[in-house]
Amino acid sequence: MDTLHALMKGPLPSLFFCIGNPVVGNPTQYMMEKAFLDMDFPGQYITCEVESDQLQTALEGLKALHVAGGNVTAPFKQQVFPYLDSFTESARLSNAVNCITLQEDGTYQGDNTDGKGFLQSLKARAGNLHERRVVLFGSGGAASAIAVELVLSEVKEVILVNRTRERAEGLAERLQGITRTRISTQAWEGTYQIEEDGLVVVQATSVGLFDEKGCIDVAFSHGLRDVIACDVVFNPSDTAFLKRARQAGAATLDGLGMLVNQGVLGIENWTGRKADAEVMRAALTEAFSL
Numbered sequence: 607m608d609t610l611h612a613l614m615k616g617p618l619p620s621l622f623f624c625i626g627n628p629v630v631g632n633p634t635q636y637m638m639e640k641a642f643l644d645m646d647f648p649g650q651y652i653t654c655e656v657e658s659d660q661l662q663t664a665l666e667g668l669k670a671l672h673v674a675g676g677n678v679t680a681p682f683k684q685q686v687f688p689y690l691d692s693f694t695e696s697a698r699l700s701n702a703v704n705c706i707t708l709q710e711d712g713t714y715q716g717d718n719t720d721g722k723g724f725l726q727s728l729k730a731r732a733g734n735l736h737e738r739r740v741v742l743f744g745s746g747g748a749a750s751a752i753a754v755e756l757v758l759s760e761v762k763e764v765i766l767v768n769r770t771r772e773r774a775e776g777l778a779e780r781l782q783g784i785t786r787t788r789i790s791t792q793a794w795e796g797t798y799q800i801e802e803d804g805l806v807v808v809q810a811t812s813v814g815l816f817d818e819k820g821c822i823d824v825a826f827s828h829g830l831r832d833v834i835a836c837d838v839v840f841n842p843s844d845t846a847f848l849k850r851a852r853q854a855g856a857a858t859l860d861g862l863g864m865l866v867n868q869g870v871l872g873i874e875n876w877t878g879r880k881a882d883a884e885v886m887r888a889a890l891t892e893a894f895s896l
Contacts, residue, residue, distance in 0.1 A: 622651045622876065623668060626679030629655045631816055631841065633893040634677060637869055640889035641881040649674075649877075656682070665689040669714060675707040675876040680812065683718075683747035690716040699780065700754040702747035704868065707875045719871040720864065721751030724808075724838065725759060727863030732806065732834055739763045740806040743794075743822055745773040748838050749810035753789075757781045761806075763788040767798060798824045800854075803831040807851070810838050814845040821846035826854035833857065840865045841894055862890055 624634050635653045642649035656664045661682055666689070668676065678686050683702040687693075690706065691713035697703045703716035729735065738761050742753055745768040756764050764787060766774040774791040782789050800807055807824075814820040814837065824847070826833070835851030840861035848858040866886045873881045 620647075620649045620674040620876070621671070622649060622674055623676035624651070624653045624679060625656045625661075625664060625668075625676065626682060627655050627657065629653050629679065632679065633841070633890050634679075634865075634869065636893040637866070637886045637889045638873070641869065641873060641886050644882055644885045645873075645877075645879060647877060647879070658682075658685075661685055662689060672708065672712075675705070675872070677872060678704050678706065680747065686716065690714050692716070694718070696721060696751065696754055696758075699757075699784070700747070700750040701780070702750050704747065704751070705872045705875055717875060718747075718751045718754070719868040719875070720748050720838075721753070721755035722871055723867030723869075724748075724752045724836070724864040725755040726867045727859060728806065728834070728836060729759075730863070731857070731859050735759055735761045735806075737762050738804065738806050739765065739802070740808060741765045741767060741800065742808045742810055743767050743798075743824070744810035745770070745777055746811065749808075750777055752808060752810055752838070753777060753781060757784055757787045757789070760785045760787055763790065766791045767794045769794050794823075796823065798822075800824060800826045800830065800833065800851075803833065805830075806834045806836065807856070808836045808838070809845075809847045812839070814839045814842075814847055816841055818842050819846055821850060824850070826851050826856060828854050830855055834859060837861050838864055840890070843894070862887060865890065 635651045638651045686703050692715045694717040696718040697716045700718050705717040705719045768774040778789040813822050833856040835856045836859040837845045837847050838861045839845050843860045870881050
């Protein structure tokens with residue numbers, strides 16, 4: 607009651623948002639509000655499903671209300687660019703925005719914390735990545751963000767694999783020469799075979815989201831050594847892709863770490879304070895069991 611009384615007397619809570627379509631089943635609001643509560647920060651978070659032809663209207667409305675920031679999820683990560691004022695290097699290079707922050711001068715900046723969140727999770731598992739070759743499936747917003755951070759962290763090579771090879775080649779051209787990292791593309795026709803020791807294999811498409819049996823067309827040779835298979839899908843956390851990799855002897859990394867880490871980075875953008883990642887991961891686990 608004392609806390610409620612203090613909030614009512616003090617400034618209005620900061621308002622944050624998530625926009626996407628669909629957003630049913632998206633656990634971000636629950637995770638963020640648990641983090642705010644743990645931080646004793648008077649933030650409120652709303653989840654908004656927006657039709658594609660209403661994206662401009664929705665963003666203009668949120669900006670008119672001077673909301674403090676928010677998240678962007680599929681399919682709008684690349685479509686929001688015309689409605690923002692500035693961009694971080696990660697957003698610009700990936701051509702995707704998942705985090706928007708109100709700046710002190712009243713303008714809105716787009717950032718991409720997806721790739722940074724993924725990289726934090728991967729480094730915690732793999733350590734030094736400089737001699738690693740990474741096979742990355744996909745070329746959408748999440749895949750682009752991950753590719754950017756892998757290049758900026760100077761892994762040995764990033765191999766972009768996508769059904770539409772032109773999209774992968776466009777991303778490769780955008781990232782070529784930024785660091786010492788080699789960028790290459792490969793056609794994905796039929797079943798893609800993972801046959802090399804030491805690879806990091808990243809499933810960065812939406813295949814498997816809310817689908818326990820959904821899996822991209824990939825096969826892992828048995829007996830591989832030191833292979834790490836990663837999935838950006840967060841629900842289910844143990845995807846069919848990860849199970850397939852684990853059966854072949856690969857180590858696995860689920861999408862919860864990336865989701866938590868990008869949320870921590872987003873809150874830091876908005877508030878200047880660091881949220882507790884363990885509290886946020888526990889919130890996701892609770893949300894998925896509800």
